Amino acid sequence: MEESLIPPDQEPVEICLLAGKIMLQSGAETYRVEDTMTRLATSLGLPGSQSYVTPTGIVFQSGEMQWAKLIRIVERTTDLEKVAAVNNISRQLGNGTLSPEAAYQQLVRIDTSRHAYPLPLQIVAAAIASGCFTFMFGGVGKDLLPGILCGGLGFAAFLWLHRLVRVKFFAEFTASLMIGIVAYLLVQIHLGTALDKIIIGSVMPLVPGLLITNAVRDLMAGHLVSGLSRGAEAFLTAFAIGAGIAVVFTVL
Template sequence: MKNQASQTYEIMEVCLLAGKIMLQSGGETYRVEDTMMRIAASFGIENTHSYVTPTGIIFSAEGSEETKTKLIRISERSTDLKKVAMVNSISRRISSGEVTLLEALGLLNEIDSLDMTFPFMVQVAAASSASGCFMIMLNGGWNDFIPAMISGGLGYLSFVYVHRFVPIKFFSEFLASFLIGLLSLLLVKIGIGHQLDKIIIGSVMTLVPGLLITNAVRDLMAGHLVSGLSKGAEAFLTAFAIGSGIAIVLAFLKV
């Protein structure tokens, strides 16, 4: 009985680790729950229940004599869809019987420890290029491509640095959008930029919570009301922070 209970806890550990990685990396709530339950079923635990929110996971397994429940807290969330795809791949291998319990735990721990983000300067360069391209997509002129790159790149740079020292996302997004508005206005005033609105819109696109909005809608459609509403609220706060930073620049400088 002790061995059976120990194995059940090990299976739950694998399920929770897979769910934690996916949730921290931007996975949808319904995908996290489905993956955890499929992994448990593949290892012989059919009666499982999972409750996932953006800040925590509760997972329980019903045994012959008792129900075991574990809870983990999710404190940090980012966007790393590569990790989500890797966990999905391991889940499929578990379902097909290619991976044992101990192998799955080792593979998931390896994924959890990986830092798959691009180098910092590559991220800044990508944000800068994306800002210019978004500005063109929004019917901006090519003569504003460089100004949009400058304001977008520096805005993203400030967002990352401020978030490192003050881990409050609303504050860092507000300051980043404020800097973007200030730089865009300055570039237009000195004659380098021409269309202020197009430069600002293109530059802030790298801060827009597109994945959050998408996941919020998908969770709501799947019936996960708590997760959908909380993600929607987080996306609203991000949009409010971006809009407030730009609005303050335009209002106080009377543009």
């Protein structure tokens, strides 16, 4: 087993910060991150620890130290498998079946691991979901294939642009613009009938459902800063999607 490269007196703090970082980057709610860090600190012998979590950073201070440590969160995504893995490590540390050294090494492996599902599978899943949403929102059988094509192309464009430009809102705007144009062309060549149903179904994989849910749950838990910031991010995402579709209806 590899030895930890951090000093023994700082290892509990590093474990708590790394666990919080993984959870926050993977889409966990703010109050869940703080609760997990508090439980980890208690299990590691750091009673009275304090943590302050926002969507862009984590501040943690153990009860025995006069200084606090900060970690910035630059990139956020959705990977609930990592959240579940960190929670499992927290439970194992709590019941004494896992040592701090092994816990830190497992957290490092979780942090450096890639997404559970490859990008082609994500695109296929988004395409199938778009077709199902198109049918669920009132589209006929003829609209199923256009919904699948538009949803798959739009989600693939979003992933590609987000990796290229690193500006999420621009990627969402461009992806929704592409969805609107492709849906319009497919209806014009009579491969689809209900343009509105195809567009609504195709943009569903881009809708910030997790952001909205986390914003509401953070507000209900009393985390006003995190709740409002997540809500603002969800609003801007919805605005980008709506603006892209609005441009299509305005120009075409």
